[in-house]
Structures are given as C-alpha cells and as structure tokens.
Amino acid sequence: MHVPDGFINAPVSAAAGVAAVGAVAVALRGARREQGGASRPGEAVSGGERTAPLAGLVAAFIFAVQMLNFPVAAGTSGHLLGGALAAILVGxxxxxxxxxxxLLMQGVLFADGGLTALGVNITVMAVVTTVVAYAVFRGLARLLPRGRRSLTAAAFTAALLSVPAAAAAFTLIYAVGGTTDVPIGKVATAMIGVHVLIGVGEAAITALTVGAVIAVRPDLVYGARGLSAPLKLRVGGALVDAPAAAPAPAARSSHRKLWAAGLVTSFVLAGFVSFYASTNPDGLEKVAHDKGIDRKEEEHAAKDSPFFDYGVQGITDSRLSGGLAGVIGVGVTVVAGTGVFWALRRRRAPYADQADPAGTAAVTEPAESA
Structure with a gap:
C-alpha cells in the first residue's frame, strides 16, 4: 500500500507530513517507556532491557516479509503491513x-513509496495500523481467557482489522487531496474490499509469528505483559506477590539465540524466498490502475538509486540482483532500527533504573487455558 508521488496533492501531502512528524514525536516519547525508561520518578520500568534489542530486528523482519507479495484475487497481490506485528511484539x-x-528505508533506497508521500505512508501504514491493531488486541486479550491460544487469536483478529482500516484511512486522505476526479465511493469499495482479503494474509503471518515467539519466550512479547497473575507466596498466612527475579543466564542466552535466528530468517526471506513472491500488482496499485487514480503519478525522486525497485543496478541476473538488494535492505534496516532504539535507551531518564534496579519486570507465560 505504498502511496507513490502524485496521488495526493501538495497541501494534503504536507499536512500528512506534519501529522506524521507529530505521531513519530509522540511515539519516540512513548517508546522510551516501552523500552525500559520511566517518564517520572517511581514509575515502574516495563522490561525494556529485553525488548529494546528486538526492536531493530522487528523492523528488519517487517522489511523482509514485505518483499513477499502473496496472491489474493483477480490478478492482485498483497504484502504484510506490519503494524499489528510490531505493536504486539514490542509495543x-x-x-x-x-x-x-x-518506510523510510524503502522510500530512500528502493524508490518504494513516494518521498513527498512519506507522510501519507507513515500515517496510513505505521500509525493507523499500529493504533487500530493494538487497541483491538488489548481489548480481546482482556476479554478472552488467558493463554497462548487466546493471545494468538487476538493477534490474528487485530491484524485482520488493521489492514482495511489502513485502506479506509488512505481513502479518506484521497477524498480530501486526491489529484484525479474519481468517485470516492468506488475508491472506498475497491480499496476496502481488496484489503480485507489482504488482511487475511496479514493476520496469518502475524498470528504465526506472535504465536511462535510466545511459545519460546513469552516474556519478550510486549502484548503479553500484565495478562498473567503474578506469582504468589504465602507469608505468615497471607498471600503476597513474589519479588521479580533477575533474568537467568540461560534466558539471556535464549534471547541472543532468538535474535540471531530472527535475523537469519529475515536474510533468507529477503535474499532467497522473495524471488518466488507474486509479481501481480498490490492492492493499491491494482485499484489505482482500474479506477484511474494513477493518472498523475510522478516519477520517483530516487529513481537513480543503485537499489531501485529492489534490484542492484549493474547485475543482470534477476535472482542475484533481487536477493542481494533484499539482503542489503535487511542489513541497513536492522542497523538503522537498532541505532534508533539504542539511542532511546541511552537517553532515558537517570531515575529509570532506580525505579527497577534489576532492570526487570518479570513476565511469565500466560497459563494455557483448559
């Protein structure tokens, strides 16, 4: 659903850019708390010591899986948006x-999504999907019985709804600032209809990934925090919460193994599996072509990039060119993402560690419901 340059007029693109900057600024502040920082003295630290290193990996994994377009219907393909997956895993x-x-890496390096439309893309694909998905996930997680299966089902539903929500958000932006005169009702019907189908694929990928991580390290899943009752100890005839223990060396080693496995998986998906992805146009491209939205599409400012259109210029073998571009993309994204979240952790308030000296907020695996 990467919006190219020329679909949305300049004033609305600029307004979306301002909204995106504001959303990212709010997210930076909130991410400091999610990654283990506290916003005021005495505020509990939420286990970010273990979550922060995963954030860069999650970004790289989303980049890799977005290269895997899957067919949906009538010559149309879809790909992961990733907002639901990221929100549930890391907040x-x-x-x-x-x-x-x-989105920034894709737009600058691979000319995927217009640079003037970057604000639109961040608003639609990053903000809307994440907010909608996490709201649905948390609501369902509180209503359903505690357990891995319930969390996986909640993740599936949240991801499923987040994709048509993003399509509706694009339609609303297009209604205000579209550069072509197309009946908005037809655009809405086509966009939401095809993205409901794409949402099924998004939901399956999200549920499988979340379920796999919960099965191995439930304490690393942000969305699973607070959903299980704390361990109780009987002291003097009364039940009290057991103190949180420092992460065991085995858990730290498991964390590193999970990170390494995730990175290798991302490289394999982007460097090898992506060659077999569907070549059909994605949902937005198909609707834009069928409804005439793309009549004023502009040439991408990064068309001369050495990695234009997910290939390495100068390499004629398409398999090697695309695979190498995918590997480079994953590498650049994991470095950029890790750098951002490392900086957030470095800048956290001095009293953050005082709130939880052990840097822990132990999260136990939700008990499997009968």
Missing part, C-alpha cells in the same frame, strides 16, 4: 517507529 509506540524506519 505500539515502538511499533510506529519500526514501521516508519522500514
């Missing part, structure tokens, strides 16, 4: 930043 504010980093 909604951190999720906005993860997807924003991906």
């Amino acid at each position: 909604p504010c951190t999720g906005v930043l993860c997807v924003s980093v991906v």
Whole structure:
C-alpha cells in the first residue's frame, strides 16, 4: 500500500507530513517507556532491557516479509503491513517507529513509496495500523481467557482489522487531496474490499509469528505483559506477590539465540524466498490502475538509486540482483532500527533504573487455558 508521488496533492501531502512528524514525536516519547525508561520518578520500568534489542530486528523482519507479495484475487497481490506485528511484539509506540524506519528505508533506497508521500505512508501504514491493531488486541486479550491460544487469536483478529482500516484511512486522505476526479465511493469499495482479503494474509503471518515467539519466550512479547497473575507466596498466612527475579543466564542466552535466528530468517526471506513472491500488482496499485487514480503519478525522486525497485543496478541476473538488494535492505534496516532504539535507551531518564534496579519486570507465560 505504498502511496507513490502524485496521488495526493501538495497541501494534503504536507499536512500528512506534519501529522506524521507529530505521531513519530509522540511515539519516540512513548517508546522510551516501552523500552525500559520511566517518564517520572517511581514509575515502574516495563522490561525494556529485553525488548529494546528486538526492536531493530522487528523492523528488519517487517522489511523482509514485505518483499513477499502473496496472491489474493483477480490478478492482485498483497504484502504484510506490519503494524499489528510490531505493536504486539514490542509495543505500539515502538511499533510506529519500526514501521516508519522500514518506510523510510524503502522510500530512500528502493524508490518504494513516494518521498513527498512519506507522510501519507507513515500515517496510513505505521500509525493507523499500529493504533487500530493494538487497541483491538488489548481489548480481546482482556476479554478472552488467558493463554497462548487466546493471545494468538487476538493477534490474528487485530491484524485482520488493521489492514482495511489502513485502506479506509488512505481513502479518506484521497477524498480530501486526491489529484484525479474519481468517485470516492468506488475508491472506498475497491480499496476496502481488496484489503480485507489482504488482511487475511496479514493476520496469518502475524498470528504465526506472535504465536511462535510466545511459545519460546513469552516474556519478550510486549502484548503479553500484565495478562498473567503474578506469582504468589504465602507469608505468615497471607498471600503476597513474589519479588521479580533477575533474568537467568540461560534466558539471556535464549534471547541472543532468538535474535540471531530472527535475523537469519529475515536474510533468507529477503535474499532467497522473495524471488518466488507474486509479481501481480498490490492492492493499491491494482485499484489505482482500474479506477484511474494513477493518472498523475510522478516519477520517483530516487529513481537513480543503485537499489531501485529492489534490484542492484549493474547485475543482470534477476535472482542475484533481487536477493542481494533484499539482503542489503535487511542489513541497513536492522542497523538503522537498532541505532534508533539504542539511542532511546541511552537517553532515558537517570531515575529509570532506580525505579527497577534489576532492570526487570518479570513476565511469565500466560497459563494455557483448559
């Protein structure tokens, strides 16, 4: 759903850019808390010592999976947006930043999504998907019985709804600032209809990934925090909360193994599996062509990029060119994403560590419901 230059007029694109900057600024502040910083003395630290290193990996994984277009219907394909996945794994504010980093890398290096439309893309693909998905996920997680299956089902539903929500947000922006005269009702019907189908694929990828991480390290899933009752100890005839223990060396090692496995998976998906992705136009491209939205599409400012259109210029073998571009994209994204979240952790308030000296907020795996 990467919006190219020329779909939305300059004033609305500028307004969307301002909105995106504001959303990213809010997300930066919120991500500091999600990554373990506290906004005021005495505020509890939420386990970010273990989550922060995963944020850059989540951005790289989203970049890789977005290269895997899957067919949906009538010559149309779709790909992961990633807002729901990022929000559930590392938190909604951190999720906005993860997807924003991906969109920035795609627009600048690969000419995927217009540079003047970057604000529109961040608003639609990063902010709307993340906010909608996390709101739905948290609501369902509180209503459903505690357990891994319930969390996975909540993740599936949240991701499913986030995609047509993004399509509706684009339609609203187009209604205000579209550069072609197309009946908005037809645009809305086509956009939301095809993106409901794409949402099924998004939901499957999100649920499988969230379920896999919960099965291995539930304490690393931001969306699973606070959903299980704390361990109780009986002291003097009364039940009290057990103190949080420092992460065991085995858990730290498991964390590193999970990170390494995720990075290798991202490289394999982008460098090899992406060659077999569907070549059909994605939902927005198909609707834009069928309804005439693309009549004023402009040439991308980064068309001379050495990685234009996910290939390495000068390499004639399409498999090698696309695979190498994917590997480079994953590498650049994980470095950029990790740098952003490392900086956030470095800048956290001095009293953050005082709120939780051990840097822990132990999260136990939600008990599987019968």
